[in-house]
Amino acid sequence: MNESYSMNHTVHQFQQLIASYTGKLLREHFGKGPESVLVSIGGRYITIYLRNFLASSERILLQQEHVMIINQMRDKLMQMVNPEIIGYIHQLTGVKPSEIYYDWALHNQSGMITIICPDYLDQELELREDYYGKEELERAVLLISQQAQKPPEQLYSCEMNNRILLFVREGILVPIEKEFIRLGHGELLKEVKRNLDKNLLCNCEGFELILNRPVLDVFVDWNYELDKSIIVIVTGNPKTTKS
Numbered sequence: 001m002n003e004s005y006s007m008n009h010t011v012h013q014f015q016q017l018i019a020s021y022t023g024k025l026l027r028e029h030f031g032k033g034p035e036s037v038l039v040s041i042g043g044r045y046i047t048i049y050l051r052n053f054l055a056s057s058e059r060i061l062l063q064q065e066h067v068m069i070i071n072q073m074r075d076k077l078m079q080m081v082n083p084e085i086i087g088y089i090h091q092l093t094g095v096k097p098s099e100i101y102y103d104w105a106l107h108n109q110s111g112m113i114t115i116i117c118p119d120y121l122d123q124e125l126e127l128r129e130d131y132y133g134k135e136e137l138e139r140a141v142l143l144i145s146q147q148a149q150k151p152p153e154q155l156y157s158c159e160m161n162n163r164i165l166l167f168v169r170e171g172i173l174v175p176i177e178k179e180f181i182r183l184g185h186g187e188l189l190k191e192v193k194r195n196l197d198k199n200l201l202c203n204c205e206g207f208e209l210i211l212n213r214p215v216l217d218v219f220v221d222w223n224y225e226l227d228k229s230i231i232v233i234v235t236g237n238p239k240t241t242k243s
Contacts, residue, residue, distance in 0.1 A: 011041060022039075022085060026081065032054075034052060034053035036052065037050055040160040042127025043121075045117075046089070046097075047112060047113070047164055048113040049164065049234060071104070074104065086100060095119050096118070100113065101222075104219075108217055111219075114221070128158060128159040131158070133210040138167075141155065144204060145169060149173070150172070152169035154171060155168070164233070165233040165235070168228065168230055172222070172229050186224055190222055193220075202215070211235055215233060215236075217233070
């Protein structure tokens with residue numbers, strides 16, 4: 001941990017700095033930035049939740065159902081954005097992120113950037129690993145993973161805050177998928193896997209029943225080299241029961 005960060009910045013300031021930097025960076029590259037950026041930090045993880053993030057040209061493409069074109073354009077831009085985010089966090093904290101993931105919920109005009117660091121950003125930045133409904137939710141994720149491809153060899157989950165859940169799956173690829181990647185079809189495979197996983201996750205009523213909260217957004221991404229995948233679920237306020 002960078003001592004200058006520890007002395008000069010509170011966690012809240014750290015979150016604000018990353019949010020401000022990310023918003024400006026996306027505006028520079030995309031021509032339009034998100035209206036709001038919510039940063040959550042815990043342990044080795046950072047999630048950056050983007051809301052109302054859709055350019056006018058993308059809106060037209062979305063109306064014409066050209067989702068793949070939007071994703072391809074964004075992938076190209078994120079190849080430039082990701083190194084800058086990693087560099088900024090490294091400069092700010094002294095810890096260089098080792099992994100970065102991103103995904104979009106275009107119809108909700110939202111997005112999520114997820115960052116994993118090799119070391120704890122701060123020992124005091126605790127996340128909730130024993131959150132309510134953990135066993136049931138992990139069981140649901142394992143079942144969905146099995147339906148889509150195969151159960152992960154390892155599964156880790158935590159609650160970043162009272163609205164954001166993070167799942168990290170390792171050992172998720174099957175041999176035929178590895179062959180697709182070797183042949184250079186990794187991006188097409190990711191598009192197919194993302195659609196399949198997100199459809200299964202979004203249609204799983206068990207999440208809302210377990211949490212007693214509505215699921216607002218679901219994000220999924222992969223790192224093929226590490227055979228690793230992340231799922232981020234954003235929930236709303238608890239449901240109230242009528243008396």
